Amino acid sequence: MGDHASNSPPEPLEPRARPAGGTEYSWCKAVPTGTGITVLTLILSKPPDLSLLQNTFNKFQSSHPLLRSKLRFDPTSSTFSFITPPSPQTQIQPFDLPSTSRILQAHPNAHSIDPHHLILEHELNQNTWRDNDKPLDADADMFFASVYALSDARWVVALRFHTSVCDRASAVALLRELLEEMCGGGSGGTEGEFEGKTEVSLGIEDYIxxxxxxxxxxxxxxxxxxxxxxxxxxxxxxxxxxxxxxxxxxxxxxxxxxxxxxxxxxxxxxxxxxxxxxxxxxxxxxxxxxxxxxxxxxxxxxxxxxxxxxxxxxxxxxxxxxxxxxxxxxxxxxxxxxxxxxxxxxxxxxxxxxxxxxxxxxxxxxxxxxxxxxxxxxxxxxxxxxxxxxxxxxxxxxxxxxxxxxxxxxxxxxxxxxxxxxxxxxxxxxxxxxxxxxxxxxxxxxxxxxxxxxxxxxxxxxxxxxxxxxxxxxxxxxxxx
The missing domain is CATH 3.30.559.30 (Nonribosomal peptide synthetase, condensation domain)
Incomplete structure (x- = not known):
């Protein structure tokens, strides 16, 4: 009986949860209106290594539970919570030349503005946190990654975050770690030296x-x-x-x-x-x-x-x-x-x-x-x-x-x-x-x-x-x- 119990598969880890803090709550209210979608875009003249990028983004989410969290709204109490699954969730969304071209051509100034600039604006206005067809209590991801092919010699890597989990200092830290990984100076896909590997970070009010x-x-x-x-x-x-x-x-x-x-x-x-x-x-x-x-x-x-x-x-x-x-x-x-x-x-x-x-x-x-x-x-x-x-x-x-x-x-x-x-x-x-x-x-x-x-x-x-x-x-x- 004891041997059978010891050979049993481990219980699956349950998602963690914590309520949004006061400042985070205000961003949870603001983002659906259109303010607080944080975007990083990198323009490259060499094709990005999608496998390396995916491993890097997995590392980000493993190291920072908030980045792999999902936002949950409780309509009965009008409160927001971060629900954090045990493993990374984000998958890169690639856009080939025809797909990117369709996005660019939809812009009224497509012929007079640099395509990188247009992709930046396109990402700023991708409000996945405002979906009228989605139930109010549906969970929403906080981090998205895309790669756009602009031509045979130019690509854009775009990261998009809900600002409640990624302020400017966070975005800069992630950018520098991303560039380090792309340049071959990272930690080889391990969790690195970021903080918050196991615990979900608290809101600013808890650290005053x-x-x-x-x-x-x-x-x-x-x-x-x-x-x-x-x-x-x-x-x-x-x-x-x-x-x-x-x-x-x-x-x-x-x-x-x-x-x-x-x-x-x-x-x-x-x-x-x-x-x-x-x-x-x-x-x-x-x-x-x-x-x-x-x-x-x-x-x-x-x-x-x-x-x-x-x-x-x-x-x-x-x-x-x-x-x-x-x-x-x-x-x-x-x-x-x-x-x-x-x-x-x-x-x-x-x-x-x-x-x-x-x-x-x-x-x-x-x-x-x-x-x-x-x-x-x-x-x-x-x-x-x-x-x-x-x-x-x-x-x-x-x-x-x-x-x-x-x-x-x-x-x-x-x-x-x-x-x-x-x-x-x-x-x-x-x-x-x-x-x-x-x-x-x-x-x-x-x-x-x-x-x-x-x-x-x-x-x-x-x-x-x-x-x-x-x-x-x-x-x-x-x-x-």
Whole structure:
């Protein structure tokens, strides 16, 4: 009897489950509306090894249970949970030349925009978390992988994530591990050195240091009311079409190494961060686009996203996959004769002061609450646009350098960003300094804003930034006039 029992097959592992945290819940609400679809695309000049890629993605999911989790919605309690099976689930979806061609030809600007760019936008708008034919309680995957053949000499590898399980720092960590595997420097298909191999990572709220998020009840009420009332006084970039269905599009702001170096030096000289200069340039460009008088004042909202991993308890490494960013919202009054460095210093000072008062923790639940309220009640936002700010930026840029190994595998370019056509800003900036050159993927909701409108805005932003950098050596300020 005992021998029979010992020879019995082991009991199958049961899926694990945990409820979504507060910030994760807000993303679970946002993604079906169109905001929070995170995409990484890599353009290759050599055919990718599908077997190696599949093994790498299996490794990702084995190392990070959240990436192999499924999202479950309970309609009776209106709650979300992550259901985590014991083994990887994602399979690469390949698109051959005819399949890719059909996708590209469906785009209205197929002949004037680079195919890689079109695939990026196509992936940003593949909302598998919004399926009207799917039962409300059906489980949804959180990670998808595709390979597109653009020609006999170009391919795109695309990874798509639900943002609740993959913030920008997570995406960067996965990108670097993917490139390491592709270049032959990985760990040969083992689980690697990522954290979270056996346990499902917790939400950010569970890692906030004790007392850092404490706020008096009356203060919370005042702040929520203040954020709400302020939203009615905020200026927005002109809306072009508030009725048609929305989707995300991307334009890129790119600067040379010399231009980038001068801009970064200007920030260092003034003791501020690049994000504040980018935000200030965006605000000045938006104000200038309206052709107002120099003395006419407008109030713009800037959201700065910061990676909280280094200040959580315990400290989390950059490779700890999940969503661990927090947002700080500041508003700024701007006139047409504003100077770039003056406004950038104000932007950074406001952000830094908010950090000193722990507003990235104390206001987290307030901003999540207001985000969910906007989703449920679009009429609370200007023209029911779901715009909660003009621009969002990240506190720190991603810094990367190309290598000979990257060239050996045929890596030509890559872009990482997230969709914003649901609730969110008019322009979300995902900045990278690659080989010393600033490269920003700027995502916006269309047709609320048009590509022509955004290209004009980005061109104006670049002129402001380049002009400010060129005058750094003389200790001068650059204005938009």
């Amino acid at each position: 240091p004790s007392g850092k998020d404490r706020k008096a009840f009356w203060a919370r009420g005042v702040d929520v009311l203040g954020y709400s009332l302020n939203s009615f006084r905020l200026s927005q970039l002109d809306f072009l079409d508030v009725e048609s269905p929305r989707f995300s599009q991307v334009v890129r702001l790119q600067m040379s190494a010399d231009e980038t170096s001068k801009l970064v030096d200007g920030c260092k000289t003034r003791g501020i961060k690049l994000c504040s200069a980018i935000a200030a340039a965006g605000v000045l460009a938006a104000h200038a686009s309206k052709h107002l008088t120099d003395s006419q004042k407008e109030k713009y909202a800037v959201v700065t996203l910061m990676d909280c991993r280094p200040i959580l308890e315990p400290i989390l490494s950059n490779n700890h996959i999940g969503f661990y960013h927090s947002a700080i919202l500041n508003t700024h009054d701007v006139t047409g004769d504003e100077q770039l460095w003056e406004l950038a210093i104000r932007c950074y000072t406001s952000f830094n002061n908010a950090k000193k008062y722990n507003k990235h923790f104390t206001d987290m639940s307030d901003l999540n609450f207001l985000m969910c309220k906007a989703i449920d009640n679009p009429g609370l936002t200007p023209s029911s646009s779901l715009r909660t700010a003009f621009i969002s930026v990240f506190e720190e840029p991603v810094t990367d350098e190309s290598s000979e190994k990257h060239r050996e595998v045929g890596l030509e370019d890559y872009v990482g960003c997230s969709s914003v056509h649901g609730v969110g800003p008019s322009i979300a900036v995902f900045d990278t300094i690659r080989d010393g050159k600033l490269d920003c993927a700027c995502v916006y909701p269309s047709p609320l804003h048009s590509r022509e409108q955004m290209l004009g805005l980005i061109d104006s932003m670049k002129k402001v930034l380049v002009g400010a950098g060129n005058l750094v050596e003389n200790g001068k300020n650059f204005t938009t006039t």
